[in-house]
Amino acid sequence: MSEDLSQLIECYRRMILIRRFEEKVDELFAAGELRGTSHLSVGQEACAVGAVVALCPEDLVTSNHRGHGHFLAKGGDPKRIMAELFGKEPGYSRGWGGTQHMACFKIGFLGSNGITGGGIPIATGAALSCKLHRNGRVVLCFLGEGATNQGTFHESLNMAAIWRLPVIYLCENNLYAMSTRITDACLVENLADRAAAYGLPGQTIEGNDFFAVREAVATAAHRARSGEGPTLLEAKTYRQLGHSRGDLRIYRSRDEEQTWKHRDPIPRLGQRLIELGALTDAQDALICEQAARLVDDAVLFARSAPLAPTEELTSGKRCSP
Amino acid sequence: MFSMREIYFSEAVREALAEELERDPTVFLLGEDIGIYGGAFGVTRGLLERFGPERVINTPISENSFVGVGVGAALTGSRPVVEIMFMDFIALATDQLVNHAAKFRAVYGEQAKVPLVIRTAAGGGRSYGPSHSQSLEAWFVHTPGLKVIAPGTAEDAKGLLKSAIRDDDPVIFIEPKALYNQRMPVPEGEYTIPLGAAKIVQVGGDVSIICYGRIVREAQQAASALAGDGISAEVVDLRTLNPLDIETIVTSVQKTGHAIIAHEACRTGGVGAEVACRIMEHAFDYLDAAIQRLAAPDIPIPFSPELEAASFPSAAEIVEAARRSLGKGE
Numbered sequence: 206m207s208e209d210l211s212q213l214i215e216c217y218r219r220m221i222l223i224r225r226f227e228e229k230v231d232e233l234f235a236a237g238e239l240r241g242t243s244h245l246s247v248g249q250e251a252c253a254v255g256a257v258v259a260l261c262p263e264d265l266v267t268s269n270h271r272g273h274g275h276f277l278a279k280g281g282d283p284k285r286i287m288a289e290l291f292g293k294e295p296g297y298s299r300g301w302g303g304t305q306h307m308a309c310f311k312i313g314f315l316g317s318n319g320i321t322g323g324g325i326p327i328a329t330g331a332a333l334s335c336k337l338h339r340n341g342r343v344v345l346c347f348l349g350e351g352a353t354n355q356g357t358f359h360e361s362l363n364m365a366a367i368w369r370l371p372v373i374y375l376c377e378n379n380l381y382a383m384s385t386r387i388t389d390a391c392l393v394e395n396l397a398d399r400a401a402a403y404g405l406p407g408q409t410i411e412g413n414d415f416f417a418v419r420e421a422v423a424t425a426a427h428r429a430r431s432g433e434g435p436t437l438l439e440a441k442t443y444r445q446l447g448h449s450r451g452d453l454r455i456y457r458s459r460d461e462e463q464t465w466k467h468r469d470p471i472p473r474l475g476q477r478l479i480e481l482g483a484l485t486d487a488q489d490a491l492i493c494e495q496a497a498r499l500v501d502d503a504v505l506f507a508r509s510a511p512l513a514p515t516e517e518l519t520s521g522k523r524c525s526p
Numbered sequence: 527m528f529s530m531r532e533i534y535f536s537e538a539v540r541e542a543l544a545e546e547l548e549r550d551p552t553v554f555l556l557g558e559d560i561g562i563y564g565g566a567f568g569v570t571r572g573l574l575e576r577f578g579p580e581r582v583i584n585t586p587i588s589e590n591s592f593v594g595v596g597v598g599a600a601l602t603g604s605r606p607v608v609e610i611m612f613m614d615f616i617a618l619a620t621d622q623l624v625n626h627a628a629k630f631r632a633v634y635g636e637q638a639k640v641p642l643v644i645r646t647a648a649g650g651g652r653s654y655g656p657s658h659s660q661s662l663e664a665w666f667v668h669t670p671g672l673k674v675i676a677p678g679t680a681e682d683a684k685g686l687l688k689s690a691i692r693d694d695d696p697v698i699f700i701e702p703k704a705l706y707n708q709r710m711p712v713p714e715g716e717y718t719i720p721l722g723a724a725k726i727v728q729v730g731g732d733v734s735i736i737c738y739g740r741i742v743r744e745a746q747q748a749a750s751a752l753a754g755d756g757i758s759a760e761v762v763d764l765r766t767l768n769p770l771d772i773e774t775i776v777t778s779v780q781k782t783g784h785a786i787i788a789h790e791a792c793r794t795g796g797v798g799a800e801v802a803c804r805i806m807e808h809a810f811d812y813l814d815a816a817i818q819r820l821a822a823p824d825i826p827i828p829f830s831p832e833l834e835a836a837s838f839p840s841a842a843e844i845v846e847a848a849r850r851s852l853g854k855g856e
């Protein structure tokens with residue numbers, strides 16, 4: 206396989222940007238500068254970037270509560286995402302959405318989602334539009350393993366199957382729905398096997414392997430674009446931080462966390478790039494530095510941005526009746 | 527303007543759907559058994575044959591997700607009209623309506639339009655029992671971001687449904703199932719009726735009867751009976767429950783000084799409570815008597831035809847309430 210090495214470097218750069226962004230958000234919460242809550246995707250960057258890079262730019266993406274990485278992978282502006290987390294006027298949702306409710310339709314990002322499993326039918330409906338309008342687009346639906354126990358998962362996969370919709374359901378199985386381990390919530394060992402119940406292909410992949418994710422999504426996208434219908438992918442991964450702000454992770458061992466830390470997707474891709482001769486240690490350090498600067502700039506932008514205007518609460522502009 | 531003809535309420539709804547399917551290729555219908563069967567009440571009969579399976583799409587029994595499919599399709603350039611067979615089943619789809627459809631424009635701003643219509647058959651009169659007879663409009667009136675439409679005549683059903691389909695916000699469109707097989711006058715030809723506007727269906731000066739849906743007919747009968755007693759009743763058909771047409775309500779009450787509110791839904795926390803409060807806020811000084819509220823008692827709607835009939839406000843009860851309000855009761 207001949208690789209476009211510069212594209213690989215871009216993907217690596219994007220993964221590091223997501224990592225740095227999430228770490229910064231964690232720091233800002235710890236410092237008391239950010240309020241509310243946030244769900245961080247540290248450790249899951251290969252899923253976000255590997256999946257999105259396998260799509261065409263016009264393709265659509267839906268996300269869930271752990272959505273900063275998905276949005277950044279699709280091309281979201283770190284400044285406006287950060288501004289939304291600060292509740293500021295230039296935030297993607299002008300302070301009305303926060304961490305779980307941001308979208309940018311122009312770049313095909315149909316939104317993160319605060320209800321577990323809530324985005325699955327919406328992705329399915331977007332795929333129905335794509336099919337009816339014959340626009341050749343496919344929809345990538347990010348969901349967590351917890352969402353596979355929601356009715357919407359089963360109902361939506363079934364409908365997507367019978368209508369052969371151009372949609373890819375990518376389940377990031379990070380093992381825990383908040384504190385509940387997937388083995389306590391479902392007896393099926395590989396969640397991709399659930400696809401069989403709907404007559405769909407299902408595939409379990411190593412979610413911390415950028416190349417495995419990219420290849421599986423590319424195959425599923427090809428299948429979707431050729432009118433053969435949806436695919437369920439299960440990417441086995443791990444969220445290195447807690448479920449949300451304030452999670453002390455008492456439900457899992459530090460040994461387990463260490464084991465997964467050794468499977469971190471970023472050094473894994475970095476090592477591969479060095480082997481391919483695409484990256485040197487010096488370039489690696491520069492990429493990290495640039496990512497940190499982008500994130501710092503985003504924080505400065507968000508800090509100095511104006512607050513979301515209270516006049517909009519009753520202006521009728523954002524909510525008519 | 528237009529010549530009138532008499533058609534069934536269900537035909538008026540079907541005409542609206544057919545005309546909009548014809549006019550706009552992004553409109554499609556989604557729901558259980560709406561294809562060859564034509565829906566549980568036959569409203570969509572013939573539309574599959576006429577528009578094909580990409581415009582009239584049967585779904586599995588998955589209310590929450592096929593409503594969500596409607597939301598996702600609406601966000602991406604389609605105008606889905608989703609049928610919920612009985613309004614009771616909308617309970618299964620409240621997540622997609624309340625947490626998703628209702629929120630997107632407020633949260634995502636101008637980029638997000640959700641031109642989704644949920645048509646649903648509501649209310650009693652058919653003895654379908656407690657899980658097939660409810661009027662749940664208050665749940666959705668209480669959800670900012672949703673428009674709620676409740677026609678009481680075939681003419682309004684057609685014109686309002688066409689406007690609802692063209693509207694860029696999610697609309698809950700409530701069809702009283704007891705009216706489907708009633709013949710009513712409907713204008714020939716193309717027309718629309720704006721959302722958000724109540725209608726004075728009978729002009730009067732002594733008492734305002736504010737109602738919607740199936741109860742409009744009861745109110746009209748009551749007004750005729752009251753006329754026989756020399757009482758001139760004004761009947762206000764709300765037609766849209768959110769946003770409420772406060773101006774029309776208030777103007778009527780300012781004129782009459784007496785307000786009766788009647789609806790088929792149960793009393794507590796119902797639309798009537800909201801209307802009563804708005805009257806207090808905007809026309810308190812004009813009221814000559816306490817507002818009278820008629821509604822179903824706070825009970826599940828019983829199956830027995832006799833018990834069911836006794837559960838809903840009747841023309842006779844409206845007459846009695848009007849007389850009470852005017853100090854002419856027993």
